Amino acid sequence: MDITQTHSWRELEALAGQMQHTHLRELFANDPRRAERYSLELPSFLLDYSKNLIDDEVFVNLLQLAREADVERWRDRLFTGVPINRTEGRPVLHTALRGSGVADLSCEGQSVAVAVATELERLKGFVNLLHNGALTGCTGLPISDVVNLGVGGSHLGPQMVIEALRGYRQGGVNVHFVSNVDGAQLADTLAGLNPETTLFVVSSKTFSTTETLTNARSALRWLDPLADRDELLRRHFAAVTASPARAQEFGIEADRVFRFWDWVGGRFSVWSAIGLPVAIAIGFEGFRALLDGAAEMDRHFQQAPLEQNAPLLMGLLSVWYCTFMGYPAHAVLPYDQALHMLPAYLQQAEMESNGKSTTRSGEEAAYATGPLIWGQLGINGQHAFYQYLHQSPAVVPADFIGSVAAGHGLPGHHEILMANMLAQSQALMNGVSNDEVVAELQERGLDEAEVSALAPFKVHRGNRPSNTILIKKLNPHALGALIALYEHKIFVQGVILQIYSFDQWGVELGKGLAAALQPKLECGDLREEDASTARLIEYYRRVKAGTAAAETTG
Incomplete structure (x- = not known):
């Protein structure tokens, strides 16, 4: 089955065009219960996905896409040891x-x-x-x-x-x-x-x-x-x-x-x-x-209905943004010093899994697959790349991750940290309109010319989607559940996009080339190499030989 020929795929393509002209402010204004309806409380954390560019029609069609992609059957095959990693002929049993x-x-x-x-x-x-x-x-x-x-x-x-x-x-x-x-x-x-x-x-x-x-x-x-x-x-x-x-x-x-x-x-x-x-x-x-926390998330993934299934929903949202809305990147923004390596870990987990362009049928994918994953600690990021998140023409969906319990005993710090996390997700969602900017500048006493000149630079369009994961306490059990949440999200993405998530031929290619080039850094014929690689090796040899000669004479 070609997933692009399903009814839900075609519906989502049309809905993506409509949603480009919908603002998150409108979605919240039209539904007072939106935050309650689009959130899940699990044993270790709350997942709030209400700040996403979806409405009930999009939500229903995303769930239908999961059914038409046969996610539930693929999930059962994952857990029962069927060799779903067909390109390598083995089961996936982590x-x-x-x-x-x-x-x-x-x-x-x-x-x-x-x-x-x-x-x-x-x-x-x-x-x-x-x-x-x-x-x-x-x-x-x-x-x-x-x-x-x-x-x-x-x-x-x-x-x-x-x-x-x-x-x-x-x-x-x-x-x-x-x-x-x-x-x-x-x-x-x-x-x-x-x-x-x-x-x-x-x-x-x-x-x-x-x-x-x-x-x-x-x-x-x-x-x-x-x-x-x-x-x-x-x-x-x-x-x-x-x-x-x-x-x-x-x-x-x-x-x-x-x-x-x-x-x-x-x-x-x-x-x-x-x-x-x-x-x-x-x-x-x-x-x-740690293992028990992951097993708890495994049971949730296996047993929860699709509309209340956290890994499935996160996987669907990723497909919605990357494949349908045309947002090619996703930011991971932990507001917990202990999670400072999580963006790098998830970068490998997702991009090595779903950075593919060949479908299970062996054909070239006619759509975007996994997004670019990047990010760092939230507070540091605020003083680095959040400017891009807020005002760049590009839209980058994000995951904000924080903890209710502080990992230290210093008074006052954690409240500042959490306030920043909530403020950033709120600012990305709402933005600041031109009218609001003008009113704020006028209140500060700027004259009409000054307001007119400055206002365009202070406008934030908002409408930048995000998930928020609020962990009760970052302990081994909760961390296990969090990691497994993302593992299953990655699996869901791969199933829907009809790619094999568990091979890594792109990694193997580079390894083989490096093994062949390594001896040539010392000596050997470079005529079979491309002109750029040959020139780089020649330069490397020349500089290295000159350095060695200088050290000998010195």
Whole structure:
């Protein structure tokens, strides 16, 4: 089925044209109960989606679009392990990592529930030993610092979660992250650490990621003075991977190789053993609470009717704006310092999933798919790019995310923070009309000429849509629910747009080209390269050779 030929798609195309000439002020004025009707109160947070450019007719047709796209059947296939990732021929089972889905589900002849429970128990035992000081380095000193070596989903999820749950840290073990193959990051991290008390966790799904293994080998060299290679790998390394044999070939002891599976996508893997750094930072019980929060959102996604289903509604709104209204970007604006990494995390999760132009039928998509995701902490953004949000010709829908409970005990701060969040969403919605600007300037005593000259610059059109997610308290359970909310939103977008959300061929292309170009930075024939790449490599070689010669003569 071509989704663009459905009745709801054609209706929404027509409604989008009409809605371009409708203002949010009108929608609220015409419906005193709008905020109540277009909001959902879930156990961990309130989702207010009333400040969106939709009316009841749009809402009904969006729900019908979800039905015509067969979202409910695709959702059931997701949770029951049907291989919905057809381009890679495997199921998508990150929900099973938090205990959701069919209890007796099996994959590759193995009980998924048993495999997950076994690995979680291994994780728990390792974390307890680490917190109890029973894990020691080569010299007998207990491990005090853990450095996670990973990239993409193998680092961004765990690091975001740890930053978000700083107030829930347990134990005396510090967790650090190195993702960049630029040696500066590893060097800076190691500069403040003691080799005798440092453990490295090598996180790589394939255990062949160039950046991660390069960092691992450099970390091993840093430890060299302590002991021989085998002893260093035995006492100072652990691994998290879907390829345990490769980790053991590298030299890491089998009992320190923690497994996740091929059916877990990297950007959805924080729930697996990839979350080992999270369990170390906040304790295993905190990690379990994170999983439980996500499982709660899984149940909501599975059981709530479409019109009250938070992930489904957020996915529909994203499709409405990007595909029908022509708004190609979406801003994520957390008003909570703990969530400062959330925009980057969601940027990867959504853009790596739905940044596609080929439909499930193998045809080129005739419509826009996923939006550009960007953003940062709200208060910082107000003094950076909010000018663009308020007065640029471009319309950028946004998610405002804040917490009722402050993550600190400083009086007065949180009220200022929350007032700013509410004010910004209100200002984006309402704007300031020319008449209001003129009245304000006249009240200030400006003469007619001054008012006429200044007024156009102070007009804000408003009508900028947004969601607001107001979390009761940002704890492990609530964070798990929030992340899962966005995961399922992404899934809904992909189903409606008829794309495969769980492959990443665009990432693989760049990796292959980099591997071929790396040796050419030193030497080799460049005639097969395009003119730009060849010139850049020639320049790189020339400058590097000149620098080396200058250092030698100097």
